[in-house]
Amino acid sequence: MLSRLKLNVRPCAYFSRCMHTVEKGRPLMLSPRTNKGMAFTLEERQILGLHGLLPPKIETQDVQAMRFKKNLERIRSPLTKGVFISILDKGHVRSILDNWPETNIKAVVVTDGERILGLGDLGVYGMGIPVGKLCLYTTCAGIDPRGCLPVCIDVGTDNETLLKDPFYLGLYQKRDHSHHYDELIDEFMEAIVNKYGRSTLIQFEDFGNHNAFRFLKKYKDKYCTFNDDIQGTASVALAGLFSAQRVIQKPITEHRYLFLGAGEAALGIADLIVMSMKETGMPEEEAQKKIWMFDKFGLICEGRSEAIEGNQEAYAHPAPDKSTKTFLDAVNVLQPTTIIGVAGAGRLFTKEVISAMGRINERPIIFALSNPTTQAECTAEEAYTLTEGRCLFACGSPFDPVTLPDGRVLKSGQGNNAYIFPGVALAVIVFGVRKISDQVFLEAAKALADQVTNEELAEGLLYPNLSNIREVSINTAVKIAEFLYANGLALEYPEPKDKRKFLLSKMWKTNYESFVPDIYDWPESATRLPSL
Known part of the structure; x- marks a missing residue:
């Protein structure tokens, strides 16, 4: 009887193991989370039952990345990658979020x-911005893309x-500026935290000036939220000023600042200064004076x-x-040591303006931060040439190195927000933060400036x-984490002794060799033994 039982059990167990392995392999290949595509090795293909289901070539991950990049460049629309919520959905935002396939969301843009x-106003076509920002979350800070959610709220345009374009994909109506708009944003914020938790990071991006400041003030003490246009821009600009301070040995308290532009970027930078x-x-x-x-x-x-908005009043002087x-x-009357351009209005740092800055100051600070390149206040070549290489220059768009008549070659530092917001997001997500104080962005600016080498200066x-943006983001996140724990703002306990090591353990791995799927990675069908 026992021998017959053994004979029955062994084939059954063997068959189950084989079927279980094969059933795991196919879902692995079908799921974008775990599919290695042509990079499955011959041994993996045989063990997982994939042999013959893929072309015989075995590719490296680098070759796959090049192919993916080539295919990605053909995609012109981000509209298939995000969640869309319109003013017509008021009262039903939670049900829309329930349609998103991922449930473990950590960051929303x-x-x-x-x-x-x-x-300007792109209406629903603004979806490209949240998608792009979240791509930088992953690229620059190793934040798991499965936990990222891009959202476009369509209240018209x-x-x-666009309103005359028959192929426009958004609502054919003027922007709703009524109380319904505010009620929709309120509902959205509450729906996010109710579904994903109070520590879910919500980043506001490219809202109009008036709404950007209103929502930041309204939500920053209630939700885990920040506005990159205001706070991220401010932090990266301040970091540039800290770096300039190292060069000329003159503290920021002894400078006079003149902004070209008085919108959310200018006010954010000014407030952080x-x-x-x-x-x-x-x-x-x-300080405000x-x-x-x-x-x-x-x-x-x-x-x-002319009208002065409430946020500008602190900088309205006699x-x-x-x-x-x-x-x-x-420039000639105020004699500033620093001019910062954030108007997005083109070449308004004229030859005369730059020359005046060079005449007034031995080492003028000139930040032309507007994007794209066509909207920059001046070029690196103009700034360096007209000041004989004496200025400290930063830009929003990249410029080529400049060769001066004396043979010196000077580079321009790009004040890109990508230096700041991925590192901030990494620290906030990993160490559990429910409110993001303005001090976080001051600490991020210090951390960024500290990473500039003397050779780079x-x-x-x-x-x-x-x-080095990945390393920069990690170092920035470590510094922010130290601030969070020192001030009782982190919820991840016990406090990790080695915060860098802890961060690295939580970051998304992109190389196959270091990627070990856990239960979160396996498709549901791959976690069950087949019925016999």
Whole structure:
């Protein structure tokens, strides 16, 4: 009887193991989470029952990456990669989120498409921004793409061209600026945290100036949220100023700042500069007096006829005695040590402006931060040439190195937000944060500036090489983590002794050799033994 039982059990167990392995292999190949494609080795193909289901060639991961890049370049629309919520969905946002296949969401990037940098109101076509930002989360900071959710909230568009386009994919209506808009955003925020948890990171991107500041003020103490256009831009700009400080040995408290532009980027940078000055003991009001802003109507001064928004009031000072009708006038009258361009209006740092900065200062600081290149306030060549290589220059768009008449070659540091927001997001997600204070972005600026080498500074760079962006993001996240734990803002306990090692253990692995699938990676059908 026992011998017959053994005979029956052995073939059954053997058959089950074989079937179980084969059943695992096929779902592995069919799931984009785990499919290695042509990189499955011959041994893996045989064990997993995939032999003959793939062409005989075995490719390296590098070759696969090149093929994927080539195919990706053919894709022109990000519209198939994200969640869309419209004003017509008010009252049903949670049910829309329930349709998204992933349930373990850690980071959300959301836009309403109103102020796409350099392009204006793109309505539903603004989806490319959240998709792109989350790609940088993964590329720059190793954040698992399965935990990332891009969202476009469609409340209409004021872009007449799109409203007349029969192929436009969004709502054919003017933007809804009524209370329904605010109610929809409120519902969205609450739906996100109810479904994914209070620690879910929500990044606002490319909202109009007025809404961007309103929502940041409204939500930052209630949700784990930040606005990259305001806070990320501010942090990367301040990091550039910290780097400049190392070169000229002049603290930021002794500079005079003149902004070209007075929108969310300018105000975000100015507020963070003030915070940094306050940290040294300078009173807030005294710090604010060192900052001036010039917008499309001219210098922002007390009592001017043109409207001054509430967020600009702190930088509206008594008008100078002399006329400042043009930006050049403002430079000559105010004698700034630093000019920062964030207007997105093109070449307004003219030859005369740059020359004046070089005449006023031995080492002028010139930041032309507007994107894209066509909207930059000046080029690196103009800044370096007109100041005889004496200026400290940073840009929003990349420029080629500049060779001066004396043979020196100077590079320009690109003040890209990618230096900041991926590292911030990594720290926030891994160490469990429910509120992101402004101080986090001050700490991120310090961490970024500290990573610029003396050799890079000598070359004219105020930021680390972008090729090291993954390492930069990790180092920044470590510094932020130290701040979070020191101030009781982290929820991951016990506190990791080696925070860098802990971060590395949580980062998404992209190479097959180090990737070991866990239960989260296996398709459901691969985790069950087949029925016999």
